[in-house]
Amino acid sequence: MGLDKKQLVKILLKVLWILAWLCLISGALFGLLYARQKAVEVKLSRIEVVIKNEAEYGFVDRDMIVRLIDSDGDEKKIKGRPINLLPTDSIEQVIINNKWIKQAEVYTDMNGELHISAVQREPILRVINFRNESYYIDRDGLKMPVSAKFTADVPVANGYISEGHEMSDTPTTHALKGLIKIATYVDKEPFWNAQIDQIFVNADNEILLIPRVGDHKIIFGTIESMEEKFEKLMLFYREALSRTGLSKYSIIDLRFKGQVVTKKKIQ
Numbered sequence: 001m002g003l004d005k006k007q008l009v010k011i012l013l014k015v016l017w018i019l020a021w022l023c024l025i026s027g028a029l030f031g032l033l034y035a036r037q038k039a040v041e042v043k044l045s046r047i048e049v050v051i052k053n054e055a056e057y058g059f060v061d062r063d064m065i066v067r068l069i070d071s072d073g074d075e076k077k078i079k080g081r082p083i084n085l086l087p088t089d090s091i092e093q094v095i096i097n098n099k100w101i102k103q104a105e106v107y108t109d110m111n112g113e114l115h116i117s118a119v120q121r122e123p124i125l126r127v128i129n130f131r132n133e134s135y136y137i138d139r140d141g142l143k144m145p146v147s148a149k150f151t152a153d154v155p156v157a158n159g160y161i162s163e164g165h166e167m168s169d170t171p172t173t174h175a176l177k178g179l180i181k182i183a184t185y186v187d188k189e190p191f192w193n194a195q196i197d198q199i200f201v202n203a204d205n206e207i208l209l210i211p212r213v214g215d216h217k218i219i220f221g222t223i224e225s226m227e228e229k230f231e232k233l234m235l236f237y238r239e240a241l242s243r244t245g246l247s248k249y250s251i252i253d254l255r256f257k258g259q260v261v262t263k264k265k266i267q
């Protein structure tokens with residue numbers, strides 16, 4: 001029994017579909033083999049390093065990135081290698097492991113260029129504990145070390161703070177977690193970010209804020225009702241500035257619910 005016209009067309013379409021896929025696979029394999037061969041021939045001629053937040057932070061620079069690839073920081077040792085022999089995944093991991101870097105991406109192209117893109121960690125608070133050990137807290141709420149190269153312009157927390165910069169970069173004590181909540185809030189609010197200069201923890205674990213503008217101290221108390229306290233302080237600032245100014249006050253106390261208690265300077 002012979003095939004009818006419809007069956008024949010179906011068979012031909014299947015054959016054509018299989019041939020098309022075979023052509024695509026063959027083309028892809030050929031392209032891959034060609035690219036690998038070209039990669040063997042292409043030598044590294046240029047290293048491009050982009051640090052995306054370099055204008056804001058100076059923990060890391062181009063020379064430091066290159067030294068992570070070659071301990072001598074000698075680009076001549078790296079250049080001239082076939083790009084297919086460059087361990088881009090390993091280089092990327094080495095850069096990410098740097099204590100001041102948050103993210104990194106490393107890849108090569110057929111022009112013989114090694115592209116390195118890095119993002120530095122962004123501090124929001126500098127902590128100096130009672131043993132005079134210093135470290136930063138970044139925007140992810142994690143500890144990061146200070147640098148001899150760069151000092152970030154962020155509020156400083158000091159006083160009766162016990163936690164150091166141990167092996168773990170995750171804060172563990174209730175006191176430090178409270179300071180991070182305040183620092184995160186301050187970091188997100190432009191006015192407070194410009195105004196709060198120091199956060200002091202006293203022996204009773206109460207928090208005092210030292211402003212940049214105004215010769216007064218702000219008794220913040222505990223972290224409880226944090227946003228309400230900042231709102232009260234903002235209202236007081238507006239009223240004080242419109243009436244007498246801030247220079248007349250030595251203490252602004254936010255510990256009491258629904259009110260701000262102040263102490264004026266002795267004239």
